[in-house]
Amino acid sequence: MIPTKKKPVGKSLQKREAPQNQNLSSDDSEEKPGTIPIPLSGNIPSQEEFTQYVKTLENYIPELDYLIKEKYDSWLSNAWKNSYDKPITNWKSSIKNTMPFLQSELQSSNTTSPKIVLQTIKRPKST
Known part of the structure; x- marks a missing residue:
């Protein structure tokens, strides 16, 4: 009797999974089960906000303004999803956690530029 009980459980799981798989292949505009719908008007701030x-x-430092604008634009062009393609549900927390990476990017770009500018060729004096 134990093997017969396991078979119906497996079949019922397969029945539940089938509708989800059908929804995954449907049009992207339809809501998918298990996903959190993101209201475009309420969750995405204006660039000014x-x-x-x-x-x-x-x-925050003013030198980050360009990178911050780029981050906002990248999230917006990706349907308000992060670089891992996950929906941004709390944008304040997301940008706060992203700030150290933006600072690191700024520092690395600042350290490479002076190296290029400071390189000079010194010729030995002839005697």
Whole structure:
């Protein structure tokens, strides 16, 4: 009797999974079970609101403005998803956690430029 009980359980699991697989192949505009719908009007801030919030963060410096704008634009062009293609549900937390990476990117770009500018060729004096 134990093997017969396991078979119906397996069949019922297969029945539950089949509708989900059908939904995955359907049009992307339809809601998928298990996903969190993201309201476009309520969750995505304007660029001004985004920038104003970032300026209140403790590790903000004005030199990051360009990178912050790029981050906002990249999230917006990716349907408000991060680089791992996960929906951004709390943008304030996401940008706050991204700031150290933006600072690192800024520092690495600053350290490479002076090296290029400072390289000079010194010719030995002839006697």
